[in-house]
Amino acid sequence: MAEELLNALAKIDDLKVAARTSAFSFKGKNPNVSEIGRVLNVNSVLEGSVRKSGNRLRIMVQLVNAADGYHLWSERYDREMRDIFDVQDEITLSVVDALKLKLFGKKKAAVLKRGTDNTEAYQLYLKGRFHWNKRTKESLKSAVEYFNQAIAVSPGYALAYAGLADCYVLFTNYGVAPPGESYPKARAAAQKALEIDATLGEALNTLATVKQDYDWDFEGAKRDYQKAISLNPNYPTTHQWYGEFLAQMGCKDESVAELRNALELDPLSLIISKVLGGTLLFARRYDEAIAQTKKVLEMDENFAPAHSDLGWCFTKQGIYDEAIAEFQKGVTLTNGSPSQLEGLAYAFVQTGKRSEAQKILEQLKQRQRSEYVDSGFFAIIHAGLGEKDKAFTSLEKSYQEHSAGMVFLKADPRFDDLRDDPRFQELLRRVGFTP
CATH class of the missing domain: 1.25.40.10 (Tetratricopeptide repeat domain)
Known part of the structure; x- marks a missing residue:
């Protein structure tokens, strides 16, 4: 019910609604309403509970001013389970009324539209x-x-x-x-x-x-x-994915701004926070990327994608021991994700551990026989080893596969070792980029 209410309220143009990841992070806890308002950057908090006995539901809902704890509206609903969608509509309209918002005609119909x-x-x-x-x-x-x-x-x-x-x-x-x-x-x-x-x-x-x-x-x-x-x-994932798209197109400032829009809607989202760090990495703003990625790991130290981004930031700054440590954490957490192994192999090369990098390369080749492993991962490792011909052979395979990794070519710092080669510029053109 909470998710459906959130989705309905998010359709209102004049209302900023915190996304589910952030809003639901308080579920089962008992935080102060003012603290919720501060963390989510919202003025009002909708909270409630549902009790079920057979097919009967008792739903308690209240809308609270986050600044002073004042109850703007509250209601109790005793209904049958089959009436759940009607109750959701009633709650939505009551919240709109309590917040002194106006809904008419098509806008009202859109907010109350049911998926099923x-x-x-x-x-x-x-x-x-x-x-x-x-x-x-x-x-x-x-x-x-x-x-x-x-x-x-x-x-x-x-x-x-x-x-x-x-x-x-x-x-x-x-x-x-x-x-x-x-x-x-x-x-x-x-x-x-x-x-x-x-x-x-x-x-x-x-x-x-x-x-x-x-x-x-x-x-x-x-x-x-x-x-x-x-x-x-108000859908943060669209802002997130559009921000990633802008980063891949080389629109550095615009991409960071779009990711900040996404994060404003969903401030506690691990994936959006991580992608903001990755966008700063693409912009070569490594110190900012490190600071942002560390914020992600403060929220969840086991969020593996953040370890990969942090590893690449350290690699690009020449801090190889710390880079290796981050990639190794990512490998452990993901049970050997190719994206983590790729970074680890590249960092190994930078510290002279070429044989360790070769072992990872062979391991990924073996895995490619039984599961999907993007050939672009091999290109990064070969580039690190200085094997440009092999790197471009792998990139050609990735191109033929229509890999999503191709959209990273223009902006991703992982490809910087290959960027001055005429073959790279030709590949950019074939994918649809302006070199």
């Missing part, structure tokens, strides 16, 4: 989102199962198709499936969601990512990202 009236499908969708937010290889597979179950129960459920698209668009990044398998599935699911609901910004955001990562249609991706933001300006 089927409670079983809705619960399956929420389980899918829960697993999607974990961002692991296995959790993404689980999320796909839940979204497919939701669709089976409610075939016209656009949000479930959008969730399915969000899973498939991440499959390649997490080594679940190669680009030629995952991105067409992501496109089909996103397009199906938009056929059902053309105003669904979440699905358009994913379609933009397919155009960016797989089609290399950068102008089309930019248009879709911007339209997705206009459809749902």
